[in-house]
Amino acid sequence: xSITTTKPTGTPGxxxxxxxxxxxxxxxxxxxxxxxxxxxVGCGIGLAAGLDSRLQWGLIAALLFVGVxxxxxxxxxxxRQAKDRLATSVVWVMFLxxxxxxxxxxxxxxxxxxxxxxxxxxxxxxGVVADDEAGGGIYHAIIGTLQQVGLACLIAVPIGLxxxxxxxxxxxxxxxxxxxxxxxxxxxxxxxxxGLFVLSFWIxxxxxxxxxxxxxxxxxxxxxxxxxxxxxxxxxxxPNELREASLALGVPKWRTILxxxxxxxxxxxxxxxxxxxxxxxxxxxxxxxLVWTTPLINTxxxxxxxxxxxxxxxxQYQSGNQAGYDxxxxxxxxxxxxxxxxxxxxxxxxxxxxxxxxx
Amino acid sequence: MAKRIDVSxxxxxxxxxKAIEDISMTVEPRSxxxxxxxxxxxxxxxLRTLNRMxxxxxxxxxxxxxxxxxxxxxxxxxxxxxxxxxIGMVFQRPNPxxxxxxxxxxxxxxxxxxxxxxxxxxxxxxxxxxxANLWNEVKDRLNKPGSGLSGGQQQRLCxxxxxxxxxxxxLMDEPCSALDPISTLAIEDLIGELKERFTIVIVTHNMQQxxxxxxxxxxxxxxxxxxxxxxxxxDDTERIFSNPSVQATEDYISGRFG
Amino acid sequence: MDIPTDTPPxxxxxxxxxxxxxxxxxxxxxxxxxxxxxxxGLSRGSGIALLAIMxxxxxxxxxxxxxxxxxxxxxxxxxxxxxxxxxxxxxxPVFGIAVLVFGTIVSSIIALVIAVPVAVGIALxxxxxxxxxxxxxxxxxxxxxxxxxxxxxxxxxxxxxxxNLTGLYSWLDDYFGWTGIFEYQGGAPRSLMTVGILLAxxxxxxxxxxxxxxxxxxxxxxxxxxxALGATRWxxxxxxxxxxxxxxxxxxxxxxxxxxxxxxxxxxTVLSPSxxxxxxxxxxxxxxxAQNIASKFSEADEYGRDALIASGLVLFIITLLVNGxxxxxxARRKEYSGANA
Numbered sequence: 001x002s003i004t005t006t007k008p009t010g011t012p013g014x015x016x017x018x019x020x021x022x023x024x025x026x027x028x029x030x031x032x033x034x035x036x037x038x039x040x041v042g043c044g045i046g047l048a049a050g051l052d053s054r055l056q057w058g059l060i061a062a063l064l065f066v067g068v069x070x071x072x073x074x075x076x077x078x079x080r081q082a083k084d085r086l087a088t089s090v091v092w093v094m095f096l097x098x099x100x101x102x103x104x105x106x107x108x109x110x111x112x113x114x115x116x117x118x119x120x121x122x123x124x125x126x127g128v129v130a131d132d133e134a135g136g137g138i139y140h141a142i143i144g145t146l147q148q149v150g151l152a153c154l155i156a157v158p159i160g161l162x163x164x165x166x167x168x169x170x171x172x173x174x175x176x177x178x179x180x181x182x183x184x185x186x187x188x189x190x191x192x193x194x195g196l197f198v199l200s201f202w203i204x205x206x207x208x209x210x211x212x213x214x215x216x217x218x219x220x221x222x223x224x225x226x227x228x229x230x231x232x233x234x235x236x237x238x239p240n241e242l243r244e245a246s247l248a249l250g251v252p253k254w255r256t257i258l259x260x261x262x263x264x265x266x267x268x269x270x271x272x273x274x275x276x277x278x279x280x281x282x283x284x285x286x287x288x289x290l291v292w293t294t295p296l297i298n299t300x301x302x303x304x305x306x307x308x309x310x311x312x313x314x315x316q317y318q319s320g321n322q323a324g325y326d327x328x329x330x331x332x333x334x335x336x337x338x339x340x341x342x343x344x345x346x347x348x349x350x351x352x353x354x355x356x357x358x359x
Numbered sequence: 360m361a362k363r364i365d366v367s368x369x370x371x372x373x374x375x376x377k378a379i380e381d382i383s384m385t386v387e388p389r390s391x392x393x394x395x396x397x398x399x400x401x402x403x404x405x406l407r408t409l410n411r412m413x414x415x416x417x418x419x420x421x422x423x424x425x426x427x428x429x430x431x432x433x434x435x436x437x438x439x440x441x442x443x444x445x446i447g448m449v450f451q452r453p454n455p456x457x458x459x460x461x462x463x464x465x466x467x468x469x470x471x472x473x474x475x476x477x478x479x480x481x482x483x484x485x486x487x488x489x490x491a492n493l494w495n496e497v498k499d500r501l502n503k504p505g506s507g508l509s510g511g512q513q514q515r516l517c518x519x520x521x522x523x524x525x526x527x528x529x530l531m532d533e534p535c536s537a538l539d540p541i542s543t544l545a546i547e548d549l550i551g552e553l554k555e556r557f558t559i560v561i562v563t564h565n566m567q568q569x570x571x572x573x574x575x576x577x578x579x580x581x582x583x584x585x586x587x588x589x590x591x592x593x594d595d596t597e598r599i600f601s602n603p604s605v606q607a608t609e610d611y612i613s614g615r616f617g
Numbered sequence: 618m619d620i621p622t623d624t625p626p627x628x629x630x631x632x633x634x635x636x637x638x639x640x641x642x643x644x645x646x647x648x649x650x651x652x653x654x655x656x657x658g659l660s661r662g663s664g665i666a667l668l669a670i671m672x673x674x675x676x677x678x679x680x681x682x683x684x685x686x687x688x689x690x691x692x693x694x695x696x697x698x699x700x701x702x703x704x705x706x707x708x709x710p711v712f713g714i715a716v717l718v719f720g721t722i723v724s725s726i727i728a729l730v731i732a733v734p735v736a737v738g739i740a741l742x743x744x745x746x747x748x749x750x751x752x753x754x755x756x757x758x759x760x761x762x763x764x765x766x767x768x769x770x771x772x773x774x775x776x777x778x779x780x781n782l783t784g785l786y787s788w789l790d791d792y793f794g795w796t797g798i799f800e801y802q803g804g805a806p807r808s809l810m811t812v813g814i815l816l817a818x819x820x821x822x823x824x825x826x827x828x829x830x831x832x833x834x835x836x837x838x839x840x841x842x843x844x845a846l847g848a849t850r851w852x853x854x855x856x857x858x859x860x861x862x863x864x865x866x867x868x869x870x871x872x873x874x875x876x877x878x879x880x881x882x883x884x885x886t887v888l889s890p891s892x893x894x895x896x897x898x899x900x901x902x903x904x905x906x907a908q909n910i911a912s913k914f915s916e917a918d919e920y921g922r923d924a925l926i927a928s929g930l931v932l933f934i935i936t937l938l939v940n941g942x943x944x945x946x947x948a949r950r951k952e953y954s955g956a957n958a
Contacts, residue, residue, distance in 0.1 A: 190879020
C-alpha cells in the first residue's frame, strides 16, 4: 500500500518544529486588572470630557478593555493567543452589554414604581381621579387583566393540549406536518395582528361591542402555539415503555393517554401553561384594540369596556404628567412582579416535578 | 522526531471523583504502546492526560508529572495549546470537520500555525494522505467534503490530519472500535508503518489488536465500580500475553472477566 | 380583492394519519372503541381548529382590506400620507404604507445589526466561555429579559433610555453627520435609532436562545478534533462551532426579525411619529406598521379601522414569510445534522 514518500520530513517553509512547550503567558489576574483599569480610565475620560451620559463612559471603558487586552496579549503572547483573548474579551463585553439593560430596567421600575405602590394603589380604581391628579390605583385593571387572561386560558389550554396530544400520540401524516409548521409560524404572529383579526370579525363584522372577552380571544390566539410547543416537548419526554406497558395491559389508547401519559408530564405542562400566561399577561396591543378601556371597575368581561394592567401603564404614560408617570411605574412594578412570580413558580414546578432520570 | 514519555505519580479527577490513581510508566519512542483493560478502568482518561485533553472535560483536573523528553507537560508556563500541537490525537469516532473539504481537513492544523504557500500546503497534504494510506483513494476528490468518505477512510483522514502537523507522539483512543474488520486491518497496517516515525500510544478494547500492533502493553484495572483505575502492569506485549507477572492480567487476557 | 389571501393549504383530513407499524399493531384492537374514536376526533379537531384560525386570520384581514382599498384614492403602496378620513382632501380617503414600510425596515435592521453580534456573543459566552456554574444562571437572566412585557420596555425606553442617548447622538452627528444618515438636530431622541436600540434589547433573548441551542448541539468530537490539533478556544469556535451553527444563527436572526417587525407598544411609546421619510435615523419621525395601528386606532372611525387593518395584513404577510423561512431553515438543518450524527 505504501506508494512512495521520499520527501524529507520536517515542517515546510523551514518553520521550526515547536519543540518548546512553554509559551509566554500573561498572568492569570491580568484580565481583571485590565478591566478595572479600563473602567477607571473610561470614567476619567468621561469626567474630563464632560460627557453627560454614563452610557458613553461604559462604551469607552469597554472599548479600552478590548483594545488593551489585545495589544498586551499580542506583544507578550503572540498573534494567535491575542486573537483568542480578543474573542474572550469581546464575548465578555457582549454579555455585560446584555446585563446592563436588564439591571437598569429592574432597578428603575422598582425605584420609581415604589413611590405610589401601596395597598391603596392596589385596591382602588381610577374612577374619581383626574389624569393629572395624584391618587387612584389599579384595582379595575387587575380585575380586567385577570379575567381576560383567565378566559384566554379557557380557550387556549384545551385546544393547545389536545393539539399537542394529536401531534405526539397520533400525528404522522400531512396534517400533522402542516399543524407543526403553522404552530411554529403562529408563534411569530405579531400581537397587534391577532388583535386586528378579532377586531375585524367580532367587532366590525359581527357587530359586537368592545369587551374583555374580545381581548381574551385575541390573547388566546397568542397563547395557543406556546401551549402546544411546551406540551409537545413534555409529552415527547414521556418514555415509550410507559405507554407500551399500559397498552400491553389491555388499556385502550385514550385511557392510556389520560391516565398514564398526561399525569407523567403534568409538571412540565403546568410550567408551559404558566409561562404562556406570563407572556400574554403583558400584552398591550390586542387589548388596546379590543377591550378599549375604562377607569371604572367592570367585573363583567362580556359586557363593555374593561381595564387592563398593560393598557393602564400605556395610558398613564400618555397622560404626560408626573402623577401619571408615577402611576405608570407603579403599575409596571405590579405587572413585572406578577410575571416574575409566575415565572419563578413555573420554574419551581418544573424542577420539582421534573421526570427523574436514571442518573 | 519521536519522543519518550515518562509519567510519574499521576492522578486524574472528574470533579471530586478520582478516575485514575498513582500511575507511573515510561512510553518508549518509535514504538507502539497499547493500553488494555475492562471498561471504566481509566485507560482513555489516562490517554487524555498525556496531551492535556483531560482538563477540557468540565471538572477534569490532573496531579502528577508527565515528562516529554524532560519537559513537564503540567509544568508552570506550559501552554496546553502547544502540548496538543506536539502530541497528536485520533479519536474513537472518526471526526473530520463536517464543513471542510478533504484537503482543508488535512491542512487545518497547519493553517492554525501560520500562513503557508499553496504549494507547501499541497506538499504536506499529499505527504500526509500518503502517510495515512489514503492518497490513492481521495486524490481525485480533494475538494469534496470529508464527511462523504466511508468510516474507515474518515478515520484515516483523521490520522492524516493528525500527522500533518508532524507531532512527536500520536495518541489513539480506540481508533478502530467504530470500524468494520477490513478498515480495521487497514488502520492496523498503517500503525505499523507510522511507528517508524512517531511514538504511538493506542487504547483498545480488543486484545487481539493489542497483540497484533503493539510492542509494549499496559494493563489497567479497577478494584470496584466507583474506585479509581490503576495500572496493574506494563511489559513487552509478548510477555503480557504469554506469561504476565500479575494474576489479574492473566485472568483478563484469558477472558475470565472484563 | 387586491391582495392575495395567504390561506394555508386546507389539508384532506382523512388519509393523514398513516400510523407507524408499531402503532398499527397497537391500534389493531383499540381503534374501533368509541372512546378512542372520540378522543382521536377531539385532538385532531383541535389541530384542524388551529389551522382554521390561521386561515381565518388571513381571510378576515383580507376581506376588510378589500373594503378599505376599494375607496382609497391614493396608491396603497406609494402614498406618503395616512388620511383615511379624507380631512385634507374633501372627504376622499388617501392612505398608503410607504412611510411605514421604510420605518419598519429601518428600525428592524438597526435592531438586527445591534442584536445579532451581541446575541451570538452571549450564546457563545453561555455555551463555551462562562464558568460551568455560571452558565445556567446566565441563561436564566436572559430568559428574564424575554419575560419583561413590551409595555414596560416602552416605558423604560421613553423615560430612562431616550434622555441618555442625546450625548451619543450628538457624538455620532459630530463624526458621522456628513453621511446624512446620522444627522442630529437635537431635541428628544425619539427616533428610529432609539426604537432600533430598544428593539435590539427586546429581540436579544430569542436570538441568544436559538443560537445557544445550536452551539450546544455541536458534537463534542468535532470540538475535540480541533483542540487536539492545538487550536486555541477561539480557533475551536471558528473551526468547529461557527460553521456548524451558521444556519442556526441565520434562522435565529430571522425569528428575531419577525419579533422586531411586529413589535407594537414599545415602539408606540418611544417613537415620536410623523408621516415623513427622514434620511437621518437619529432625528425623530417615521413610523412602523404596528406602531401606526396602535397610535391611530383610538381616533379612527370604522373606515379608518379598515385602513389600519389593510396595513396590518401587509405586516401579517411579511412576518409570515420571515417566520416561515426561519422555520424552514431550522427544519432543514435538523435533517442535515441528523444525517451526520
